Amino acid sequence: MFLNNKTAPHLLTLILMSGMSVMSMSVFLPSLPSMTEFFKTDYALMQLSISLYLACTAIVQLVAGPLSDYFGRRRVVLSALIILIFATIGCYLSKSIETFLFFRILQASIATLMVISKAIVRDMASPEKAASMLGYVTMGMSVAPMIAPSIGGLFETYYNWQATFLFVIILSFGLFLLCWFDLGETNKEKNKSLREQVSEYPILFASRRFWGYAFAAAFSTGTFFAFLGGAPFVGSKVFNLSPATMGVLFGLPALGFFGGNFLTGKFSMRIGIDRMILLGTIAQIFGMGMSLIISILGFGTAFTFFGFCIFIGIGNGLTLANSTAGMLSIRPSVAGTASGIGGAIQIGGGSALATLAGFLLSNSEGAYALQIIMFLSALMGFICILYVMRRTKVVMSNDKEV
Structure with a gap:
């Protein structure tokens, strides 16, 4: 029942929870060049607002998962939103890069919602149905990164970067009210002691399939995080795009993400989760490979670079x-806990790739470095899911998780 905090949350609430965690990551990307000038710093230091945020997001996910298993989903979500509101106010008022980065790190608390929204779905559904439901949830969630850079680009063009953070403050407060009235507790085992929870960790950690799934997801999302770290530089310095144009083009991977999640919701129960992951990694390899080949042949443009990044979104x-x-x-x-660890691996790897992309691009004149990083990340995701599929056959034949 909608707006009843004694029952499981409405699908819309889960979508907005996940969407907010993504929006806060990407909404200000078109403003990075102007923020670099405002804070009188260089792009490599300004880019830390992405890589440090991602690194702290990984840590938050490690902590948020176990906390939600113990205290319950609702309490942890509401606490994270309170931190986000105050951290965003701090970003809005910042006058120095050091102050901004401090509050930007605190904004990573919103990663809690990324973890817990997935755990809530698993609380409510079987694995196959959960994959389908997560597909629809993330399909709706994909609207956020699709429109967030465009909104940020418009604020940057007609106002300033502070207007973007004011927008996030308003949205965060609205989401807090929605979760307060609609998010009921779904973790029925939260009364387990931490000792009891920890006793189950070795079984989880001993599963090779768990790590295979985690790293397949990490390398798949690594293509997107490398894009986040390097695309602002490529758009502004290599292709000389305006903030508004960059905002629109940044939404292309999210458009692909929308389509990929629609296919997941439609076909996961029929095709199976492993084969769906395999198809996703193949899509990314194709897109990044074609983008790199076209650039090497000398036909690369802003539209071919960003256009083929749609396949990043489809794959994800x-x-x-x-x-x-x-x-x-x-x-x-x-x-x-599983959601938190998996998310931490994804975001931690993404942070490293975003930092690497920013560093390599600051010392190059083209987009080649970024394209190579995204291609190799997609290839590693393909290798990981092949390993999972092989282990699944072993598990099924032995009737034992290894």
């Missing part, structure tokens, strides 16, 4: 919900 749409369902199915009683 096919990969993430299915790999998450796979991770959470290994040990459902510690779904929050």
